[in-house]
Amino acid sequence: MTRSAEVDRPVPQPTAAAAGPGLAPPRRRGRWSGGIGFRSLGGVAALAVIVLIALPLLSLLAQAAFPDLFSVPPSATPSLAGVQSLMADNYTLSAGLDSFVLSAATAVVASVLGVGVAYLLVLTDVPAKPVLWGLTWMVFIAPSFLLAQGWELLLSPGGLASGALGGVLGNTLLSPFGVGWVLALKLWPFSTLAVVPALEGLGQDSVHASRLAGASMAATWRRILLPLMAPAIVAGALIIFAEVLSDFGVAATLAQTANFPLVTYSIYTAMEQFPVNFSEAAAASLFLVAAVGLAQWGQRATTGRRLYATRVGGGRTLAPIPLRRSRPWITAAVILLAVISFVIPAGATALSSFVASGAGGLDWAHGLGLGNYAAALHISYGFGAFVRSLVYAVAAATAGVLLGLVVTLAWRRGGGWLTAVLQALLTTTIAVPGIVLGAGYIFFWDQPFLNRIHLVLYGTPAALFLAYLAGGMPYSVRIATGAMLQIPESALSAARSSGAGLFTTLRRIIVPMLGDTWVRIWLMLFAGVMFELPVSQLLYPPGGPTIAIGIVHQFHNTLLGVAAALTVISTSVVALVAGLFFALLRSRTRARAGTRTAARGRVLADGGESYLHSVAQVAAGGDNA
Amino acid sequence: MAKGRFAAVATAAVAAVALGLGASAFAQPQQTLVFYSAQGYDQSEATAFQNATGIKVELSDMSTGPLLAKVTAERENPQWDVIWFDGNDAMANFDSQGMLLRHFSPSSLSNYNALGKSLLPADHAYFPTGVTAAGVIIYNTKTVPAKDAPRTWTDLEKPFFRNGVGMNNPAVSGPTYPIVAGILDQMGTAKGEQFFQTLHKNGLLVSATNGVTLQALLDGKIKAAIVQDSAAWGAKLAGDPVKIVYPASGVVELPSDIAINAKAPDMAAAKKFVNFVLSHHGQLVMQQEKQAGSDSLFAPVTKGLKPIVERGGVKWVNLNAPQWGAQEASIVTWFTNNVVR
Numbered sequence: 001m002t003r004s005a006e007v008d009r010p011v012p013q014p015t016a017a018a019a020g021p022g023l024a025p026p027r028r029r030g031r032w033s034g035g036i037g038f039r040s041l042g043g044v045a046a047l048a049v050i051v052l053i054a055l056p057l058l059s060l061l062a063q064a065a066f067p068d069l070f071s072v073p074p075s076a077t078p079s080l081a082g083v084q085s086l087m088a089d090n091y092t093l094s095a096g097l098d099s100f101v102l103s104a105a106t107a108v109v110a111s112v113l114g115v116g117v118a119y120l121l122v123l124t125d126v127p128a129k130p131v132l133w134g135l136t137w138m139v140f141i142a143p144s145f146l147l148a149q150g151w152e153l154l155l156s157p158g159g160l161a162s163g164a165l166g167g168v169l170g171n172t173l174l175s176p177f178g179v180g181w182v183l184a185l186k187l188w189p190f191s192t193l194a195v196v197p198a199l200e201g202l203g204q205d206s207v208h209a210s211r212l213a214g215a216s217m218a219a220t221w222r223r224i225l226l227p228l229m230a231p232a233i234v235a236g237a238l239i240i241f242a243e244v245l246s247d248f249g250v251a252a253t254l255a256q257t258a259n260f261p262l263v264t265y266s267i268y269t270a271m272e273q274f275p276v277n278f279s280e281a282a283a284a285s286l287f288l289v290a291a292v293g294l295a296q297w298g299q300r301a302t303t304g305r306r307l308y309a310t311r312v313g314g315g316r317t318l319a320p321i322p323l324r325r326s327r328p329w330i331t332a333a334v335i336l337l338a339v340i341s342f343v344i345p346a347g348a349t350a351l352s353s354f355v356a357s358g359a360g361g362l363d364w365a366h367g368l369g370l371g372n373y374a375a376a377l378h379i380s381y382g383f384g385a386f387v388r389s390l391v392y393a394v395a396a397a398t399a400g401v402l403l404g405l406v407v408t409l410a411w412r413r414g415g416g417w418l419t420a421v422l423q424a425l426l427t428t429t430i431a432v433p434g435i436v437l438g439a440g441y442i443f444f445w446d447q448p449f450l451n452r453i454h455l456v457l458y459g460t461p462a463a464l465f466l467a468y469l470a471g472g473m474p475y476s477v478r479i480a481t482g483a484m485l486q487i488p489e490s491a492l493s494a495a496r497s498s499g500a501g502l503f504t505t506l507r508r509i510i511v512p513m514l515g516d517t518w519v520r521i522w523l524m525l526f527a528g529v530m531f532e533l534p535v536s537q538l539l540y541p542p543g544g545p546t547i548a549i550g551i552v553h554q555f556h557n558t559l560l561g562v563a564a565a566l567t568v569i570s571t572s573v574v575a576l577v578a579g580l581f582f583a584l585l586r587s588r589t590r591a592r593a594g595t596r597t598a599a600r601g602r603v604l605a606d607g608g609e610s611y612l613h614s615v616a617q618v619a620a621g622g623d624n625a
Numbered sequence: 626m627a628k629g630r631f632a633a634v635a636t637a638a639v640a641a642v643a644l645g646l647g648a649s650a651f652a653q654p655q656q657t658l659v660f661y662s663a664q665g666y667d668q669s670e671a672t673a674f675q676n677a678t679g680i681k682v683e684l685s686d687m688s689t690g691p692l693l694a695k696v697t698a699e700r701e702n703p704q705w706d707v708i709w710f711d712g713n714d715a716m717a718n719f720d721s722q723g724m725l726l727r728h729f730s731p732s733s734l735s736n737y738n739a740l741g742k743s744l745l746p747a748d749h750a751y752f753p754t755g756v757t758a759a760g761v762i763i764y765n766t767k768t769v770p771a772k773d774a775p776r777t778w779t780d781l782e783k784p785f786f787r788n789g790v791g792m793n794n795p796a797v798s799g800p801t802y803p804i805v806a807g808i809l810d811q812m813g814t815a816k817g818e819q820f821f822q823t824l825h826k827n828g829l830l831v832s833a834t835n836g837v838t839l840q841a842l843l844d845g846k847i848k849a850a851i852v853q854d855s856a857a858w859g860a861k862l863a864g865d866p867v868k869i870v871y872p873a874s875g876v877v878e879l880p881s882d883i884a885i886n887a888k889a890p891d892m893a894a895a896k897k898f899v900n901f902v903l904s905h906h907g908q909l910v911m912q913q914e915k916q917a918g919s920d921s922l923f924a925p926v927t928k929g930l931k932p933i934v935e936r937g938g939v940k941w942v943n944l945n946a947p948q949w950g951a952q953e954a955s956i957v958t959w960f961t962n963n964v965v966r
Contacts, residue, residue, distance in 0.1 A: 072700055072722075085954075261961075269796045269961075272690025273954050274715045276697040379916075380668045381686075435691070442698040451702065459659075459704045537691040538698075542659045542705075543683030553686055557665045557918030560836065 041502070042419070045410035048403055049422045052470040053429055060440035061289070064282035070443050082279025086266065092284070095261040100291055102180055102262065103244035107237040109184040113337065114191020115233055119225070120330065121192070122199040123207060125320040127331055133582070135338045140189035140524070141574050142346060143531030143548075144247075146567050147186055150345025176260045183250055185341040187240045193524065194236030194482055197517045198229050201486040207321055234299050235482040239475065242292045242430035248534070263287055264433050271435055278439065285436045292431040296424060346571075353564035372565035379562065381550030386570055389530050389547040392461070396468035397525035401518050403469065404476030408484050409510070411477075430474045434534030441467050441539055464539045464546075471535060472525040479524070483517040484510070519585055523578055530574055657681040658894040661696065662709040663689040663799075664881060665920030666911045673910045674901050680894045689799040700724065706895035709754070709883040709902075711800060713744075714950030716882045720750040721947070726885040729896060733903035733927075741926030743943070744880050751884035754902055755911060755923030758854035758876035758939065760792075760804030763839075766866045768848045775849055777872050778808060781824060788828035789848035791838045794965055796957050798834050800853040800879055805960055806949040807877030807942055818959070825964045842867070853879065858934045859919030875940040881923065905929060 059070070064082050068075040086092050117136060120126040139147075202225070210220040226233070248264045263284055270281040323330055354368040376382050407426075411419055429437070445458040457463045487510065495505045511518070533548040540546055545553075547570050554563035660671060660682055671682040687695070689710045696708060696719070703724070719725050727748040734752075737745065744753035762775050769775075773785045781790050795801040809817035821829075830847055832838045835856035842850045843865055854876070857869045883902055889895045901907045908930045914921040922934050 070698070070701055074701070265796075268690070269957065271694050273796070273957055274693050274712075274950065275718055276694050277954065278698070380672070435694070439694060439698050442695065446699050446702045446704065448702045534691075537687045538695050540685065541683070542661070542685040543657075543681075545684075545686065549686065552688065553665075553668075555836070556663075556688065557916075557920065559918060
């Protein structure tokens with residue numbers, strides 16, 4: 001429809017012609033306000049991405065070619081010395097290849113796990129669903145250092161698993177194969193959380209219909225589930241791919257010990273050696289950006305140009321898909337996943353929080369006690385830092401959801417070249433390690449001319465808040481885009497032609513249909529900010545440390561037990577917040593389920609029946625409906 | 626009505642964020658000391674100074690790597706008054722770029738002992754506040770009988786220590802590069818590289834940081850390790866079965882240095898603070914081990930301060946900061962390629 005294609009292009013005057021033939025809205029005022037609302041979104045989205053991400057990031061990345069851009073005095077003389085010093089060593093080349101292969105392999109493994117869990121959660125009668133949901137969120141929320149720390153405690157010589165099993169386990173994990181598994185076990189919830197909305201939209205009915213039409217379960221996956229979930233799966237996989245590329249914790253510990261060089265390691269070496277080589281760090285970061293760019297191009301080539309509205313059914317479901325004979329096996333597999341991805345590593349950290357720590361590390365000789373917890377409450381980086389992190393996390397998550405909504409809406413139907421560039425840039429940001437984004441923020445927000453115009457953000461909580469927001473935006477937009485694709489265009493154009501403006505469309509269609517998605521994005525950002533370290537280290541205002549800074553400070557002072565206690569306390573509080581949130585959401589959803597379904601039925605043009613019919617056709621081998 | 630409420634809430638949220646940003650944008654910190662540090666005792670020192678003078682201290686505590694990156698990135702428009710971290714080479718480099726205040730002589734300067742005076746640069750651009758040895762040998766007395774106890778660096782090459790030596794990775798652990806540079810300096814580059822390659826062939830365990838290396842030692846996975854001496858003393862004080870060896874050929878000094886920004890936003894507070902740290906009171910605060918951990922176990926650079934641990938007669942080696950600082954990147958890369966992997 002011509003009208004909806006106009007949405008992103010800023011047209012100064014809405015004319016009668018622009019409204020398109022045959023779509024004359026009943027109320028002139030409604031159309032006018034709707035048009036302005038939708039059009040201004042594009043500008044807000046572009047401005048936000050440029051200021052939050054593009055300018056700071058480019059301030060650093062440009063130094064790959066212009067190393068003296070921020071020197072005293074500044075100079076725009078181009079030089080490729082940074083690139084050359086990076087390329088001089090074939091270590092970098094193998095690191096690049098390793099990073100790429102590891103990220104791709106981890107994305108595949110984590111996606112298989114994540115999609116499997118999403119399927120069990122949404123469509124089947126798998127037992128103890130709340131527990132499985134809890135696991136997904138706990139693995140997702142748990143700071144990666146909690147899990148990495150756990151594995152280290154387990155595998156370190158003389159650690160908890162230092163016996164014969166520890167030896168075998170240690171040797172397996174200290175290999176590229178093991179590194180990939182550790183990462184996959186941490187990152188699979190990204191895939192689950194990306195795929196769940198798509199599956200919820202799809203509902204069980206499609207599977208039932210397909211089975212009724214005689215298709216096997218395998219055929220149903222191949223012909224119905226996977227094709228319809230494809231954009232969500234690819235979106236999740238892309239995030240995981242980029243996450244692995246930008247990971248430093250595992251690169252510096254497990255991978256390094258396994259003689260498995262990764263690019264992030266080169267970046268940190270360049271940034272943390274002295275003199276700091278920002279130019280080389282920028283060159284290495286550009287490699288990561290290029291790798292994600294390539295992956296994104298692959299995504300567009302495979303799934304980018306098709307329509308994926310899965311939220312088309314009317315009612316929610318007929319009945320969950322029974323697991324039948326495979327039920328015990330699947331239950332066992334889920335328990336195994338829970339044990340190796342959360343119980344073991346988190347348990348190891350939790351256990352160490354009850355052990356006194358001397359300067360030489362944890363002191364197992366003196367038994368268990370609560371001394372670390374008593375200390376954690378009294379140290380100067382404890383409680384205050386925790387509250388501060390909580391405030392940042394709530395603010396950044398809330399702003400991230402709002403801004404994510406704006407950007408997703410604005411970019412819903414593509415746009416000009418600027419939108420395409422910003423879109424690409426946004427995802428590549430995930431692959432850029434936090435320390436690079438943080439340094440970019442310093443270069444950009446600490447420029448002397450900003451003093452003259454009294455825009456002093458650097459060194460204030462605002463700069464850290466903006467950096468958190470920038471770090472969260474790619475996730476917010478990617479997940480929301482996947483979810484938004486499921487709202488049929490017909491629903492939006494119907495709303496528009498009935499005269500609904502931006503806010504009405506939001507309130508009546510987008511927010512109700514994707515409400516759970518926004519809550520999930522909020523929690524994702526909240527947990528991410530809560531334990532963020534590299535950006536916080538570079539940008540936290542002096543005197544205002546966050547909890548991650550506090551935990552690292554304890555590590556530095558070799559108070560490992562206190563660090564573990566702080567980690568356990570803050571993770572528990574975040575888990576509690578998440579739990580309350582979901583309990584609240586659930587009771588609300590239940591109360592409103594009836595009205596919402598009815599409203600959806602009214603709004604949507606496609607009827608459930610015709611949809612089921614077409615699904616059955618596809619399943620039975622007919623052509624694409 | 627409902628539509629209006631939604632719009633109002635959204636507008637209010639945006640306005641609140643904008644106001645928050647605006648308010649902080651115009652909040653100019655006044656009469657405060659902005660202090661970047663990578664020391665375990667920085668918070669205690671900040672609190673003590675604030676209590677003594679009433680000047681507000683805003684501390685940014687981080688690891689040395691991010692601290693150096695932050696200070697370098699801020700070069701055009703520095704926000705800090707005082708920086709405090711371990712190692713001369715970075716300080717000397719900042720000084721050579723004119724970033725540090727020179728020729729300042731606080732009254733506490735008279736407190737320096739001979740070690741302190743030997744480390745003070747002629748232009749007073751930075752001030753040593755304590756010294757640790759970048760690397761010493763520590764061994765587990767349960768697994769190493771007295772007859773096999775190491776006394777020199779090359780003793781670690783002996784067959785007895787095959788698969789039994791550990792150290793940190795200089796690319797990750799701050800104090801480890803001076804250890805490597807010190808051994809290359811002592812033995813000469815060719816022999817020094819040979820030394821590390823022999824250790825590597827014998828199964829050297831390279832870990833991320835002091836804590837991990839020491840844990841491996843205490844667990845008996847390795848018999849001896851090369852670590853920073855404050856960390857080694859920390860283990861000994863905790864009652865672990867270890868002995869510490871200062872090779873007679875000498876150990877590299879790793880001074881913790883404090884310096885003032887040449888363009889310090891609050892120069893008066895910065896000068897007061899440095900004077901306070903070098904005073905007897907300030908030095909005692911650095912020794913509050915409960916807060917600071919093993920960083921407190923430094924060798925004093927001021928008169929009348931009793932060290933927490935008695936090191937005995939140590940031969941200190943002072944590395945030529947500009948010379949070894951310039952080679953840091955290439956040596957760390959060499960180490961990564963030939964010893965870590």
